[in-house]
Amino acid sequence: MMMETLLLMVLLTHAAGTQDIHTVSKISVQKQQTITIPCLYDQKYVNYPKYMSSGGVFFFSHYVAHDRMSVVDNKTENVVTATLREAEVSDSGTYWCAVTLPGYDAATHLYLQVTEAEAELRVSSQSVSGYEGGNVTIRCHGASRWCKIRGSCVGRDGGSLERTAVHDDGDDLRVTLWQLQREDSGWYYCSNEDSQMPVHITVMEALDITQFTINPSYSTTPLSADRQFLWLLILGAMLPVTVCGAVMLIKARNKRKQRAESSNLHDDMNKQQLPKVNGKNNEVACENLYEFMTENKPNTQGNGKHNEVACEDLYETMTGNKPNTQGNGKNDEVACEDLYEIMNGIKRNTQLTATDNKNIYASMVRKVKE
Incomplete structure (x- = not known):
């Protein structure tokens, strides 16, 4: 008992x-x-x-x-x-x-x-979400009613649920909740005569369009004060680096420009003063004189001089005499001082230097111009 x-x-x-x-x-x-x-x-x-x-x-x-x-x-x-x-x-x-x-x-x-x-009774998802003031739609396959747990129901056989409409789509019951409010969040279920299928609806706070920029393609919410301060710090740190980088680029560009101008000037001087150099840019060789006198490059096909031009070649060009031919007064090897003597009428008994070679060349240029 x-x-x-x-x-x-x-x-x-x-x-x-x-x-x-x-x-x-x-x-x-x-x-x-x-x-x-x-x-x-x-x-x-x-x-x-x-x-x-x-x-x-x-x-x-x-x-x-x-x-x-x-x-x-x-x-x-x-x-x-x-x-x-x-x-x-x-x-x-x-x-x-x-x-x-x-x-x-x-x-x-x-x-x-x-x-x-x-x-027989099923839904595509047990979780649905929407925003305040918006709508959500749930399709319940095999259902005849839509209810809120601890609330009322609406379905094919009648009933009512605030701001809720149901539509019969054959085997589906299409449920639409409109003008959503935060209190609409919660658990609902689709049902038929035999069972139920729970569905949770989440209503999120409506988006405030005044918090977005006017650009419709790239709308972003305004930065908070902390984020604004962080961005200002980042931009402040990047500014000196950006300025220094710009200054360095300008200097580098100016240096390249100066080098280019210097190179062009050097090329012009070489073209005007030294038709051909011997690799040191400071000594006039005999082939330069030969090229200037005859307008032929010594190693060009058809000019009769395929080997290196020596001083005796220039002697022959200037006097019409081969240096080692009987009667020309020059049976020995012709040196640069011989050319100097011909051009200036001054006999030199000493070995000419690179500067002397340049002087010979300059003297020849003056005489040709005269």
Whole structure:
């Protein structure tokens, strides 16, 4: 008798607790799919532990403890969500959303059915979001009604739900919520005569277009004071580097310009004064004189001088006498001083230097011009 009384008290207190916890009654899901089950509880349970258990009778049920099910308590919305991943047919059964309390646990139950085939009642996603003042649309395949958990329903057979319209699209029930408000956030469900499918709607704060720039293609929110200060520091640090880089580039460009002008001037001087040089740019060779006198390059095909031009070649060009021919007065090798003597009428008995060669060349140029 005492045992029966105790059991009756447990059942009565449990029945009272189920009024404070709300969920759907039956959910069908296809094998290997993921399903989320919401359990809404009263504010008075917010600080108590919550859990999911399975079994036909709550008093004899056991905790669900496997890695494919996770339980999350959202104390802000007063809802516990149990998510089962990769559902198996063996997962089918009665589940209890429960709250651990002193003396007894409050709980309410639902039945989960895992099928091999695609579930008759289904949605593309259990999570939908929108902005304040906007609209959201949910398609419930195989549904006849749309309801809010702990709220009213609207469907093919009538009913009403604020700012909610349903349209019959054959096998689908198209549900549209318009002019969304923040309080519209929460858990809803599609239902048919046999089961329900929970859907969570999140209404986010409306975007304030006054916080965006006038450029419609690249709108960005204004920077906070801290970010503005950070950008100013970065720009201030980059400014000296940018200025120094610009100055260095200008200097480098000017140096290149000066080198180019100097190179052009040097080339012009060489063209005007030294028709051909011997590699040192400071000594006039005999082939330069030959080229100037005859306007032929000594090593060009057809000019009769394919070898290096020596002073005797110039002597021959200027006097018409071969240096080693009988009677020309020059039976020895003609040196640069011989040319100097011919050009200036002054005999030189010393070896001419590079400067003397240049003087010979300059003297020849003057005489030719005269």
